[in-house]
Amino acid sequence: MGSLEQSVHSTGHHGPATGITRWLYTTNHKDIGTLYLFFSLTMFFIGGCMALTIRAELFQPGLQLVRPEFFNQMTTSHGLIMVFGAVMPAFVGLANWLIPMMIGAPDMALPRMNNWSFWILPFAFTMMLSTLLMEGGGPNFGWTFYAPLSTTYAPPSVTFFIFAVHMMGISSIMGAINVIATILNMRAPGMKLMDMPLFVWTWLITAFLLIAVMPVLAGVVTMMLMDIHFGTSFFDAAGGGDPVLFQHVFWFFGHPEVYIMILPAFGVVSEIIPTFARKRLFGYTSMVYATASIAILSFIVWAHHMFAVGMPLAGELFFMFTTMLIAVPTGVKVFNWVATMYRGSMTFETPMLFALAFVVLFTIGGFSGLMLAIAPADFQYHDTYFVVAHFHYVLVPGSIFALMAATYFWLPKWTGHMYNESMAKLHFWLSFIGVNITFFPMHFLGLAGMPRRIPDYALQFADFNMVATFGAFLFGFSQLVFVYNIISCIRSGRQATDRVWEGSHGLEWTLPSPPPYHSFTEPPVFTHPYKENDRGV
Amino acid sequence: MRRRIGRVLFFAGLFYAPLVTAQWQVNLVEGATEISRSVYNLHMIIFYICVAIAVVVFGVMFWSIIWHRKSRGAKAAHFHESTWVEIIWTIVPVVILVSMAVPASTTLIQMYDKNNADIDIQITGYQWKWRYKYLNQDIDFFSTLATPREQISNEQLKGEHYLLEVDNPLVIPAGKKVRFLLTSNDVIHSWWVPALAVKKDAVPGFVNESWTLVDEPGIYRGQCAELCGRDHGFMPIVVDVKSPEDYQLWVAEQASLKAAEAVSAQKEMSQAELMSRGEEVYKGTCAACHQPEGQGLPGIFPALAGSPLMTGDPAEHINVVLHGRSGTAMQAFGEQLKAVDLASVITYERNSWGNQGGVVTVQQISKLLKE
Numbered sequence: 001m002g003s004l005e006q007s008v009h010s011t012g013h014h015g016p017a018t019g020i021t022r023w024l025y026t027t028n029h030k031d032i033g034t035l036y037l038f039f040s041l042t043m044f045f046i047g048g049c050m051a052l053t054i055r056a057e058l059f060q061p062g063l064q065l066v067r068p069e070f071f072n073q074m075t076t077s078h079g080l081i082m083v084f085g086a087v088m089p090a091f092v093g094l095a096n097w098l099i100p101m102m103i104g105a106p107d108m109a110l111p112r113m114n115n116w117s118f119w120i121l122p123f124a125f126t127m128m129l130s131t132l133l134m135e136g137g138g139p140n141f142g143w144t145f146y147a148p149l150s151t152t153y154a155p156p157s158v159t160f161f162i163f164a165v166h167m168m169g170i171s172s173i174m175g176a177i178n179v180i181a182t183i184l185n186m187r188a189p190g191m192k193l194m195d196m197p198l199f200v201w202t203w204l205i206t207a208f209l210l211i212a213v214m215p216v217l218a219g220v221v222t223m224m225l226m227d228i229h230f231g232t233s234f235f236d237a238a239g240g241g242d243p244v245l246f247q248h249v250f251w252f253f254g255h256p257e258v259y260i261m262i263l264p265a266f267g268v269v270s271e272i273i274p275t276f277a278r279k280r281l282f283g284y285t286s287m288v289y290a291t292a293s294i295a296i297l298s299f300i301v302w303a304h305h306m307f308a309v310g311m312p313l314a315g316e317l318f319f320m321f322t323t324m325l326i327a328v329p330t331g332v333k334v335f336n337w338v339a340t341m342y343r344g345s346m347t348f349e350t351p352m353l354f355a356l357a358f359v360v361l362f363t364i365g366g367f368s369g370l371m372l373a374i375a376p377a378d379f380q381y382h383d384t385y386f387v388v389a390h391f392h393y394v395l396v397p398g399s400i401f402a403l404m405a406a407t408y409f410w411l412p413k414w415t416g417h418m419y420n421e422s423m424a425k426l427h428f429w430l431s432f433i434g435v436n437i438t439f440f441p442m443h444f445l446g447l448a449g450m451p452r453r454i455p456d457y458a459l460q461f462a463d464f465n466m467v468a469t470f471g472a473f474l475f476g477f478s479q480l481v482f483v484y485n486i487i488s489c490i491r492s493g494r495q496a497t498d499r500v501w502e503g504s505h506g507l508e509w510t511l512p513s514p515p516p517y518h519s520f521t522e523p524p525v526f527t528h529p530y531k532e533n534d535r536g537v
Numbered sequence: 538m539r540r541r542i543g544r545v546l547f548f549a550g551l552f553y554a555p556l557v558t559a560q561w562q563v564n565l566v567e568g569a570t571e572i573s574r575s576v577y578n579l580h581m582i583i584f585y586i587c588v589a590i591a592v593v594v595f596g597v598m599f600w601s602i603i604w605h606r607k608s609r610g611a612k613a614a615h616f617h618e619s620t621w622v623e624i625i626w627t628i629v630p631v632v633i634l635v636s637m638a639v640p641a642s643t644t645l646i647q648m649y650d651k652n653n654a655d656i657d658i659q660i661t662g663y664q665w666k667w668r669y670k671y672l673n674q675d676i677d678f679f680s681t682l683a684t685p686r687e688q689i690s691n692e693q694l695k696g697e698h699y700l701l702e703v704d705n706p707l708v709i710p711a712g713k714k715v716r717f718l719l720t721s722n723d724v725i726h727s728w729w730v731p732a733l734a735v736k737k738d739a740v741p742g743f744v745n746e747s748w749t750l751v752d753e754p755g756i757y758r759g760q761c762a763e764l765c766g767r768d769h770g771f772m773p774i775v776v777d778v779k780s781p782e783d784y785q786l787w788v789a790e791q792a793s794l795k796a797a798e799a800v801s802a803q804k805e806m807s808q809a810e811l812m813s814r815g816e817e818v819y820k821g822t823c824a825a826c827h828q829p830e831g832q833g834l835p836g837i838f839p840a841l842a843g844s845p846l847m848t849g850d851p852a853e854h855i856n857v858v859l860h861g862r863s864g865t866a867m868q869a870f871g872e873q874l875k876a877v878d879l880a881s882v883i884t885y886e887r888n889s890w891g892n893q894g895g896v897v898t899v900q901q902i903s904k905l906l907k908e
Contacts, residue, residue, distance in 0.1 A: 136835070310745035342605065343613070363595075379734060380731060383727060447562075458698070
């Protein structure tokens, strides 16, 4: 531990400020990463409480707990909070903590902007949540806010919602610019792009997606604002507009957005599986190309969310084919992970358990995605619980499991303490079982004909809804184990070694655990972690 | 086998809905049209393809998890790429996808063949009901949820078709190609009947087309599939498919009903009659927004109790009810309700919850509607 004391000592006069100002004024990538991660965890619980409200109402047919208008506010806020408040900031938090440490940089390229990107978020979400208390209630038009339900027929609070979305967009764009500037300019000498860890690669591609589509989201909410307050008719047929235009613009943002939430998860899993299989990632190059292909394809598949709006036949066929094509690079990624495990020397610490669950359950979400791509069949699936099952399988055991895997994987590096492994395993198994009990029956409900976003349902859907609600409460409450484990790991725990894991590789593991407040103030000498012993490539 | 189980489940569902369909239905219905059966087949093919891929991929994965674990003394191999393997697992999925795209496109092209329809029906979505207008016949009616509010609020036992029952179902003949022209009066709705494999958005200001050709008479149920506001979950669809002969009888019956209504519109009604009929109309049409006690929902739906509109000049009140308020959720009920219902509900609103606004007669409304 000599290196730890030494580095703390040598950078002591640059150490963190004390008290609240440390967090308000910080420009340190580690502090900002921590802020993002705690913010995201808070939002995860707020959004989770909304999900449990929804599931509690759906426990039995009939209206018991909430009125339909409040139910709609819950489904809308749950979606918005989880997408923009939980998943996206969590990945930005990981990027902040890890990218500089993985590429051997002292900090992010634009540290002051970094502070601003984060501190916009609490205000944006306070504003968004405050709409729930306003007269007429909060947004009640679904997280996809289709016009004219979100314009002419929206509650007055929609204007605050629009402003909040603008602020989140600014935050995301600034975060993305920072990631790109850092990765392109601040890599350790000798580290070529194709030497970068996959997490860095997936984030580079994600950042370009963010810069490309967040302005589109800003554009579409601005058009709404104009329609509501300034007498334009972008989305109103009576004034020469078109409500379906809204959906085209929204999904041009929305589809790349779903890859924004999954590509960094691919990166996380691609770091974890080789570590615990003690074997180099299979097909690094094809992983990078597959990620890039998914990102490019994401711009030409948007209208598969709109098969039922009445597109011409040629449009339906085009979007069906391009969507099916996405299965190819996604398949390559899954095959590569499996090939990495094949003939490895595997152990199953908690990060690996979450990563393995990710591979299986995300792939199940991919299969239902492929089914949804088949346009004629989509007419039966569209806007049913089958879709709810699909996107929760890719988001919860997909993105969220990857985030949990990442937390357990890098927490010992960040805090210098090992987390409690048996409690973490308990958290994994409860979450794994809870997620499947919650979301698997939703496939059946959708196929049997239950539309999504309804507060009450016909009697034949009663049994599976009851099962799903049990699962949701199991999953929700088991997250308290996660929080307890994180907090106790920060406060105490067995001292972690610098490498933490036997199979760890990459520059972040060359730093002490915890790393000094300012790391890599001198650029490290980069040697490819595998090229030494492998002679491959 | 799977197909047979599906079919058995489906027919059982038709005849013994309360006993079987029920509860643990896990698959799509095969449906009652040629199109719905090809959609079902596509669904099953792609499902089996996914299962096969899953068995192979997860098989290798769990094989590795079981046999290539450190605790068994497994030593990690050193390979990390293989061009030919990577080419194979890129090409094979492409081939599978193309083989899937061919039947999918064929079915889609079939679905888009809207020519040569025998009957055209315009379907208009309203918050929260459907309007069916038969284009070449003088038939035009609204279809609203028939489940009593007491069942929804758990004060009564729920019926067999809870939330899937309407007052006036859409009636179409079996064996005839029926074309649907879909549009909306307010927000986007989506007309979906699983057994017909028809789901099409109803977009305000635009007309979408779809069609069906049902083989067998029967009752087929569906729901609005696009979030359309507060009562999105409470606007079901019921399609009553009759034999061509029964359908003709039904068409004739509609004409005589219409004549009878014209007569009743001329009848004088007392305030008590207007009030009791008005209460029924209010519950069915107005209470969803303005609330059963007329208190409204602050910020979204104005209160009617104590509103100056209810107690002041009846002309303004009538105007709002008949023509709606543009830019708000208040619809033009002049086209939705009969004169007698309009007069009743306006009278009811003007004389309930402490309002004292006087009577509006059927004749007053009929005269305005004619203009």
